[in-house]
Amino acid sequence: MPDLSPTLQDGSRIAVIGGGPAGSMFSYFLLNMADAVALDVSVDMFEPRRFCHRGPAGCNHCGGVVSESLVQRLATEGIILPEDVVQRGIESYTLHMDVGDVEIATPLMEKRIAAIYRGNGPRHSEPLDTESFDGFLLQKAQEKGANVIRRLVTDMSREGERMRVRCADEFCDDYDLVVLATGVNSRLMEVLEDQAQEFTRPERTKTFICEFRIGRDVIKKHFGPSMHVFLLDIPRLEFAALIPKGDYVTLCLLGDDIDDDLMRQFFDSPEVANCFPGGIIPSHVCHCFPRINIKAAQPAYGERVVMIGDSGATRLFKDGIGAAYRTAKAAAKTAVFHGIDADSFKTHYAPLCRKIHNDNKMGKVVFGFGSLVQKARFARRGVLRMTANEQKQVSAPRRMSGVLWDLFSGSASYTDVFLRTLHPVYIGSLLWNLMVSNLPGNAATKNPVAGVECDRAKH
Amino acid sequence: MANLGKQYQDGEVIVRQDDTGNCMFVIQKGEVEAVIETDGRKLRLRKMGANEFFGEMALFEKETRTCTIRAIGPTHVLTIDKKNFLKGIHEDPSLAFRIVKTMSHRIRDLTDRLAKYEEDRP
Numbered sequence: 001m002p003d004l005s006p007t008l009q010d011g012s013r014i015a016v017i018g019g020g021p022a023g024s025m026f027s028y029f030l031l032n033m034a035d036a037v038a039l040d041v042s043v044d045m046f047e048p049r050r051f052c053h054r055g056p057a058g059c060n061h062c063g064g065v066v067s068e069s070l071v072q073r074l075a076t077e078g079i080i081l082p083e084d085v086v087q088r089g090i091e092s093y094t095l096h097m098d099v100g101d102v103e104i105a106t107p108l109m110e111k112r113i114a115a116i117y118r119g120n121g122p123r124h125s126e127p128l129d130t131e132s133f134d135g136f137l138l139q140k141a142q143e144k145g146a147n148v149i150r151r152l153v154t155d156m157s158r159e160g161e162r163m164r165v166r167c168a169d170e171f172c173d174d175y176d177l178v179v180l181a182t183g184v185n186s187r188l189m190e191v192l193e194d195q196a197q198e199f200t201r202p203e204r205t206k207t208f209i210c211e212f213r214i215g216r217d218v219i220k221k222h223f224g225p226s227m228h229v230f231l232l233d234i235p236r237l238e239f240a241a242l243i244p245k246g247d248y249v250t251l252c253l254l255g256d257d258i259d260d261d262l263m264r265q266f267f268d269s270p271e272v273a274n275c276f277p278g279g280i281i282p283s284h285v286c287h288c289f290p291r292i293n294i295k296a297a298q299p300a301y302g303e304r305v306v307m308i309g310d311s312g313a314t315r316l317f318k319d320g321i322g323a324a325y326r327t328a329k330a331a332a333k334t335a336v337f338h339g340i341d342a343d344s345f346k347t348h349y350a351p352l353c354r355k356i357h358n359d360n361k362m363g364k365v366v367f368g369f370g371s372l373v374q375k376a377r378f379a380r381r382g383v384l385r386m387t388a389n390e391q392k393q394v395s396a397p398r399r400m401s402g403v404l405w406d407l408f409s410g411s412a413s414y415t416d417v418f419l420r421t422l423h424p425v426y427i428g429s430l431l432w433n434l435m436v437s438n439l440p441g442n443a444a445t446k447n448p449v450a451g452v453e454c455d456r457a458k459h
Numbered sequence: 460m461a462n463l464g465k466q467y468q469d470g471e472v473i474v475r476q477d478d479t480g481n482c483m484f485v486i487q488k489g490e491v492e493a494v495i496e497t498d499g500r501k502l503r504l505r506k507m508g509a510n511e512f513f514g515e516m517a518l519f520e521k522e523t524r525t526c527t528i529r530a531i532g533p534t535h536v537l538t539i540d541k542k543n544f545l546k547g548i549h550e551d552p553s554l555a556f557r558i559v560k561t562m563s564h565r566i567r568d569l570t571d572r573l574a575k576y577e578e579d580r581p
Binding site: 069073086191411 | 460461488553557
């Protein structure tokens with residue numbers, strides 16, 4: 001019997017709703033693959049925002065870090081992040097705790113993590129000779145042949161064998177496939193959940209992101225090419241980082257519904273204040289409380305519909321742009337090589353979403369351990385001592401440093417990170433460091449071995 | 460504004476012939492040259508620029524580097540780990556497509572050069 005499941009044909013039309021990294025990468029890879037198999041399809045990308053604007057009008061509200069693994073994968077794909085997109089190359093993480101600080105260097109001593117702006121810089125910033133990361137990817141998709149439509153999609157529905165997309169200005173058009181890449185802060189996801197009982201939109205939590213204007217030279221001196229992360233005993237705070245970029249430093253707080261009380265505790269911490277010149281935290285010039293996806297949409301596909309990036313499945317707290325790349329490419333491969341019906345997406349796309357979802361469950365366990373360390377001062381001392389000693393050694397395996405690096409950077413899966421913590425040598429070394437660092441005399445003060453210099457002019 | 464990867468100065472060796480390797484490299488900015496040393500003579504094989512890669516054979520085999528790669532002027536080069544690359548391939552085999560395509564071009568180029576060499580040989 002012939003296979004009657006719908007597939008993309010010459011002349012098929014695809015609507016991609018959202019021109020962020022997921023939408024742009026889907027369009028780029030789909031058009032690339034279609035070209036390779038001589039399939040003539042058209043892609044319309046609906047994106048009302050112009051990423052050349054500064055402040056909220058051009059921003060997709062995110063910390064703006066492209067992980068080490070994604071930088072490498074994009075480079076392998078032939079997508080090099082241009083100099084004007086990369087605000088700063090990150091080559092180390094500095095972990096700040098009440099018991100001391102430690103700098104964890106990148107494994108190969110090279111800049112492998114990119115600090116970027118999703119838009120064109122913070123509100124009220126001067127015109128910059130920089131380019132938005134989202135704008136750069138959108139341009140890549142356009143170069144492949146995607147057509148960008150500056151309209152806001154407010155609704156979509158099934159019309160016979162096709163999908164109808166409606167916009168706020170009453171424009172509507174029919175497509176063979178609709179790809180949802182709106183992120184989780186879009187009203188469209190709520191509309192779809194109300195329409196379809198079988199669909200549950202992603203679960204979300206509130207985060208906090210703000211920008212401090214500090215100046216390039218001061219940033220170089222006080223922050224260097226290092227991302228500063230904090231392990232503080234503040235309930236509900238899972239991750240906090242200061243990310244240096246050009247003239248600004250971005251603060252990113254992730255956790256369980258970040259609120260004023262949590263933020264006050266964070267800003268009152270001396271470990272945070274000590275990162276800034278003179279120990280004074282300046283006023284921020286731009287801030288937002290974006291929501292992030294903490295549980296995937298169910299299901300992240302339907303008949304002639306697929307959800308990618310934050311709209312579908314993403315990694316817990318880390319590497320959201322990396323997850324956008326992975327889901328976008330998997331959805332594009334499914335559409336070009338298998339089909340655009342629900343069964344095709346279930347067979348070829350859903351396994352990746354499940355993999356991400358299952359890894360996030362492991363991520364919750366890993367962050368659970370992290371919370372225990374946050375709460376226990378003796379554990380923080382052990383972690384600090386073990387990491388600092390590893391950083392002084394050149395050739396010995398850096399087990400704790402590797403675990404922390406991958407946890408902060410999102411470069412490895414949570415499952416991989418967790419499995420490495422079960423290694424007997426890791427456990428033995430941690431126990432030894434816990435014991436030694438908490439001996440009377442060692443435990444009384446900040447660990448001088450681990451302390452990093454405030455003046456980072458060496459970079 | 461910044462470049463990713465590691466910066467090399469003019470003439471600096473990025474990869475040395477006969478060394479063992481476990482990564483490949485993608486040029487972020489600048490140019491490099493591939494030089495092979497044989498019987499005490501140095502032959503320049505090719506020049507490569509931004510977005511081109513080298514050292515890819517180390518991802519697939521455990522042999523030593525076949526030639527030396529040197530920076531021509533200030534160059535930024537990003538390292539691609541074997542582990543990260545192979546993990547990526549496992550999840551998405553099409554990640555290797557560009558590498559296969561480039562290797563195919565290089566085999567074609569070598570075949571053409573060999574044919575020309577055979578033709579020119581007295």
